[in-house]
Amino acid sequence: MEQTEKPRITATGLVRPVSNGPAPVSQSNNGFDASRVPVLSESLDDSELFRMYRLMLLIRRFEETCGQHYSLGNIRGFLHLYIGQEATGIGAITPLEARDYIVTHYRDHGHAIARGLDTNRIMAEMFGKNTGLSKGKGGSMHIFDAPQRFMGGHAIVGAQLPLAAGIALAQQYMETDVVTMVFFGDGATNQGTFHETLNLASVWQLPVIFFMENNLYGMGSAVGRVRHRGSDFSDAMGAYDVDVVSVDGMDVLAVREATQAAIDQVRAHGSPIFIEAKTFRFVGHSFADPGDQYRDRSEVDLWRRRDPLVTYPKRLLEYGVVTESDLDDLSASVDAEIEAAVEFAMNSPNPDMSEAFDDVYA
Amino acid sequence: MTEITFREAITRGLEEAIEADESVFIMGEDIGEYGGAYSVTKGFIEKYGEKRIKDTPISEAAFVGAGVGAASAGLRPVVELMSISFSLVAFDQIVNMAANLRYMSGGQIKVPMVIRAPTGAGVQLGATHSQSFETWLSEVPGMYCACPSNPADALGLLRTAIKSDNPVIFAEHSHLYGSRGDVPEDYYEIPFGEARIDRVGSDLTLVSYGYGVHILREAADAMAEDGIDAEIVDLRSLSPIDYPTVVASVQKTGRAVMLDTARRNGGAMAEIVSEVQERVMDWLDGPIVRVGAKDVPWPYNRGLEQDILPNAEDVVAAAMRVITF
Numbered sequence: 001m002e003q004t005e006k007p008r009i010t011a012t013g014l015v016r017p018v019s020n021g022p023a024p025v026s027q028s029n030n031g032f033d034a035s036r037v038p039v040l041s042e043s044l045d046d047s048e049l050f051r052m053y054r055l056m057l058l059i060r061r062f063e064e065t066c067g068q069h070y071s072l073g074n075i076r077g078f079l080h081l082y083i084g085q086e087a088t089g090i091g092a093i094t095p096l097e098a099r100d101y102i103v104t105h106y107r108d109h110g111h112a113i114a115r116g117l118d119t120n121r122i123m124a125e126m127f128g129k130n131t132g133l134s135k136g137k138g139g140s141m142h143i144f145d146a147p148q149r150f151m152g153g154h155a156i157v158g159a160q161l162p163l164a165a166g167i168a169l170a171q172q173y174m175e176t177d178v179v180t181m182v183f184f185g186d187g188a189t190n191q192g193t194f195h196e197t198l199n200l201a202s203v204w205q206l207p208v209i210f211f212m213e214n215n216l217y218g219m220g221s222a223v224g225r226v227r228h229r230g231s232d233f234s235d236a237m238g239a240y241d242v243d244v245v246s247v248d249g250m251d252v253l254a255v256r257e258a259t260q261a262a263i264d265q266v267r268a269h270g271s272p273i274f275i276e277a278k279t280f281r282f283v284g285h286s287f288a289d290p291g292d293q294y295r296d297r298s299e300v301d302l303w304r305r306r307d308p309l310v311t312y313p314k315r316l317l318e319y320g321v322v323t324e325s326d327l328d329d330l331s332a333s334v335d336a337e338i339e340a341a342v343e344f345a346m347n348s349p350n351p352d353m354s355e356a357f358d359d360v361y362a
Numbered sequence: 363m364t365e366i367t368f369r370e371a372i373t374r375g376l377e378e379a380i381e382a383d384e385s386v387f388i389m390g391e392d393i394g395e396y397g398g399a400y401s402v403t404k405g406f407i408e409k410y411g412e413k414r415i416k417d418t419p420i421s422e423a424a425f426v427g428a429g430v431g432a433a434s435a436g437l438r439p440v441v442e443l444m445s446i447s448f449s450l451v452a453f454d455q456i457v458n459m460a461a462n463l464r465y466m467s468g469g470q471i472k473v474p475m476v477i478r479a480p481t482g483a484g485v486q487l488g489a490t491h492s493q494s495f496e497t498w499l500s501e502v503p504g505m506y507c508a509c510p511s512n513p514a515d516a517l518g519l520l521r522t523a524i525k526s527d528n529p530v531i532f533a534e535h536s537h538l539y540g541s542r543g544d545v546p547e548d549y550y551e552i553p554f555g556e557a558r559i560d561r562v563g564s565d566l567t568l569v570s571y572g573y574g575v576h577i578l579r580e581a582a583d584a585m586a587e588d589g590i591d592a593e594i595v596d597l598r599s600l601s602p603i604d605y606p607t608v609v610a611s612v613q614k615t616g617r618a619v620m621l622d623t624a625r626r627n628g629g630a631m632a633e634i635v636s637e638v639q640e641r642v643m644d645w646l647d648g649p650i651v652r653v654g655a656k657d658v659p660w661p662y663n664r665g666l667e668q669d670i671l672p673n674a675e676d677v678v679a680a681a682m683r684v685i686t687f
Contacts, residue, residue, distance in 0.1 A: 101435070135468035144467035151434060152467065159454050162424045166431020166439075173387065173413065173437060196424035203419060359469030360503050362527035 044256070046321045052094055052252060053312055053322075054330055056086045059110045060309050061338045062119065066109065066126055066140075069342070070287045075126045077139050082110030084282035087308035088213050089114045089183075091247075091255025092277070095263055096181060099149070101171075103164040104183040106141035106155040107281075111183060117145045123341035129348035136351045137359065157218075158184060158191030161210075165197045168208035168272075177267045181209040187218025189236070190227060201272040202240040209262050210242070210274045213249065219285040220294040237274045249277030250306045282307070363544040371513035371545060372402050372478070372534065375520035376440065380410055383438060386524060389416035389425055390442030390478075399444045400480055400539050422452035426477065430459040433475040433529075440524060446479035446533060447493045460529040461504035475530070476523045481509075482535040482573055482623055483660050484671055492660035492667075494624030496533035496572075500600035501633075505529040506554045507601040511575035513543040515598055518552030525551070531601075535573035535623070555602035559611070563593035566617035566681055569608055569634065571597040574621045574672075581677035590685065600630050608634065609641050616647040617684045621677055626654025648687030651680040 044052075063081045070079045082089065085107075093102065093114035104111045112122050117133065125132030126140055133145050134153075141155040151167065154160035164182030171178045188194055189212065201208050214231060216223050224230035237244045243265075247258040255277055262273045280303035284291030291300070316322045322330075366374070379386045388403060394417035397404035407415040418425040422443065429441040443449055449456060456477065463471050483492035500507035508523055508530060510516040516534070523530040560575055561582055568578040575596045582592040595611050597603060612618045618638065622629035635650045656670045 103431075133468065134466060134470070137468050138466045142466040144470050146467065146470035151471070152463070154458075156454050156458055159427070159458060162427020162455060163431040163434070163459055165424065166428035166433070167435045168431070169428055170432040170435035170437050173432070193423050193427070196419070196421035197427075199419055200421060200424045200428060204416075359465050359467075362464060362469075362472040362474075 043260070044253075048094075049316060049321050050326070052090050052256070053316060054334065055094070055114055055116075056090050056252065056309060056312065057330065057334045058119065058337065059086045059089065059113045061334050062109060062113055062123070062341070065338050065342060067287060069126070074346070075140070076128070077141070078106070079140050079287040080107040080285065081281070081283050081287065082107055084303065084307070085213060085215060085249065085279045086110060087252035087312065088249035088255055088277045088279045091252040092181065092183070092211055092259045092275070095256055095260040096179065099176075099178050100263075101149045101151055101164070101167050101178065101180040102183075103151045103160045103167065103180065104153060105157070105160060105185060105188070106153065107185075108141065108143045108153040112143045112145070112150060112153075115145070115148055115150050117143070117148055117150060119337055119341040120344040123345040124348050127345040127348070128350065129345055130351035130355060131344070131348040135355065135359070158188035158193040160184065161188070161193045161197035162200075164208055165201050165206055168201065168206040169204065171207055172204070172270065177207075179207055179209060179263050179266045181211055183211045183213060185218060186212065186214040186216065186223045186227070186231070187221070188212075189233070190218075198237070198240045198242060198272070198274075202242055205271045207266050207270040208272050209259070209266055210272060211259075212274070212276045213279055214276055215279050215281050217281075217285070217295065220289070222294065231278070233274075233276050240272075243273045245273065245275045247275060247277050249279030250303075250308055250311070252308055252312055363546060365542050365544050366513050367539065368510075368513045368516055368534070368541050368543070369400065369402055369539040371517040372520060375517050375524070376403065376406070378521070379438075379440070379524045380406075380414055385436065386438045386440065387414045387416065388440045388442065389418050389429065391418055391420055391444050393417060393442050398442070400536065402539075403442070422448050423455050426452040427455040427459055429475050429477070430455060430463065430473055430529075433473045434463065434471045438474045438524060440476045440478060443477060443479040445491055446481040446495045447491050449477075449479060449495050449499065456499065456529075456531075457502050461502045464528075465504055472527045473529045474527045476520075476526075476532050477529065478532045478534065480536040481533045482537060483655065483667065484537060486662055486664055486667055487660070488662040489659035494533075494622075496531060496600055497622065497624045497628070497630040499531045500630060502601075505531060505601070506599060507531040507533065508554060508599045509533040509535075509572040510598060511538070511560075511572050511596050512541070514545045515552060515558070515596070517545055518550055519554070519598060521551045522553055533572065537573045537576075541576075552598065554599040555604050556598065557604035557607040558596045558598055559607070560594040560596045561592065563591040563615070565591045565615060566619065566684060567593050567595060567608070567611040567615045568619050568621065568677065568681070569595045569597065569631070570621040570623070571600060571630075572623065574623045577623070577672065577674050578621060578677060580674035581681070584674060584678050585681060590681065592681065603634060603637075605637060605641070608638055612638055612642050612650070613645045616645055617681075618650045619677055619680045619684060620650065620652050621672060622652065622654035623672065624655060625657055626652055626672075627657040629654045648684040651684055653677050653680045
């Protein structure tokens with residue numbers, strides 16, 4: 001098959017300094033290239049920069065609230081919180097267009113919120129109510145909103161990769177310019193489906209973005225303990241001739257810039273791209289995991305110092321995108337939205353028992 | 363009526379669908395340039411091109427899952443597994459993706475996808491290649507399982523399968539590809555869950571599907587020589603199961619023998635016997651007896667394999683147990 005010429009993407013090459021404003025300050029360095037100074041993008045206007053922060057805060061408060069309601073017994077099953085990874089999800093999903101598809105893993109609430117799905121209906125799903133996005137049949141790990149092209153919430157590690165390839169195959173088949181983005185963690189890279197899907201996507205040149213959220217731990221297993229070459233994915237895609245973009249997953253703008261470029265490339269050329277965002281969950285794997293058995297307190301603290309919910313608003317203030325009073329108003333508005341979502345979920349009915357038999361067949 | 367082979371019936375069903383519906387495409391291992399392991403899609407790639415006929419890598423999980431993805435995005439893939447034995451490698455994609463996706467999304471997603479797979483033992487392929495997992499897969503809610511025994515049913519059921527908005531396991535016993543039968547000239551479809559009375563009789567009911575029906579015919583012929591008049595029910599689909607037809611037949615005859623070409627232990631007939639006896643206990647003149655393959659892995663040696671496989675003599679012996687009860 002003849003390959004069309006396409007530009008190679010590097011994350012650093014995409015981060016452009018803004019012409020006005022003070023020189024940006026580098027965040028603390030957890031093994032990232034300090035020369036990659038986070039800056040605000042020229043291509044994003046203030047309202048978009050602010051919207052991204054709103055979504056980020058919405059995820060954080062949503063997750064904290066879910067934790068509380070898990071403790072109260074209102075949310076059951078497994079609860080995997082996205083706390084700490086918000087910059088990654090927001091930076092990755094906000095540049096997508098409405099016609100693009102998202103497929104994700106079981107730590108999916110953050111992605112659902114980043115996509116702009118109805119907070120009430122996500123919360124109602126957490127509570128198992130029939131007003132939930134999946135009518136209370138999916139739960140935390142299986143959030144779907146097909147009209148928004150949010151195709152789950154998949155709870156078998158790595159299983160969502162072939163599904164995304166198939167959605168991308170359909171786009172190629174129907175000759176659309178729709179991009180499919182599939183999220184997975186570092187743990188999924190050890191599944192057979194990871195190799196199989198990358199090979200398939202490469203052989204068929206499918207328009208798919210493989211977005212790895214490398215939070216350095218597959219449940220309780222540090223990536224270095226379970227993956228040959230640990231966190232070094234730089235050569236892993238060589239076998240598939242897939243471009244690799246590594247990005248600081250704690251820097252929402254770096255993620256957004258890199259992802260936007262990847263989306264543009266996939267839309268134009270239709271071939272797969274692999275993005276690795278290094279990130280960290282501040283909490284345990286699920287609500288049942290205190291998260292301190294397999295990683296040092298100091299490591300968690302180090303990452304917490306790069307909390308995007310602290311660093312990003314600080315940058316927005318420094319650049320004059322927002323004022324303290326804007327942030328206060330935002331906080332109140334986000335709290336009100338979450339409170340309303342909880343109320344909606346609490347007041348929604350449970351599914352009628354007869355609904356157990358609905359939706360089995362089309 | 364025209365007489366064609368089972369293979370030709372499947373080929374015809376696929377060609378019709380490709381020509382009638384732009385969203386139908388076929389993918390699987392060696393279905394294109396090679397022409398298919400059982401030659402069902404021979405010549406397709408030359409005729410319909412690489413877009414509609416996709417050769418896949420040997421990656422069952424990936425291409426079955428990709429089929430689910432393509433179906434959920436609006437296409438109608440017909441995915442071929444070279445053997446139903448290989449469904450094991452793609453089980454997660456079949457069960458959790460193809461079958462569960464609709465339910466766990468609260469009905470938001472539909473998966474109009476057919477998984478065609480040759481099934482069955484008897485050609486000395488050993489333990490890994492001789493299995494009949496339609497019996498496992500037919501238990502999974504959210505998908506259908508069709509298992510034709512003859513060319514006419516194969517064509518009618520395949521038409522239904524490709525038009526269905528749900529995932530369908532289409533199990534084709536490999537012994538049947540060369541078998542011949544009459545196919546109606548006029549267009550017809552056969553719905554799932556409609557069993558067929560293959561032979562009318564009054565003394566006992568014999569139930570099976572796919573190649574098992576041919577074993578039952580041999581057994582019924584043998585019994586007829588002894589004056590026993592057996593009725594044969596061909597289930598045609600294992601999901602859903604046409605209980606009314608089976609129950610009506612057993613109520614009429616008062617006796618039943620049910621045949622699995624898969625292992626007897628945990629086979630499809632275990633479920634059917636259980637359900638039927640609950641419904642017809644008052645009509646029964648004896649136990650409903652199951653016949654199936656013996657409960658060991660499939661051996662290579664011909665003598666051993668033939669000994670493991672159920673045959674017409676086993677069915678007759680079971681029938682005699684019921685009749686003399």
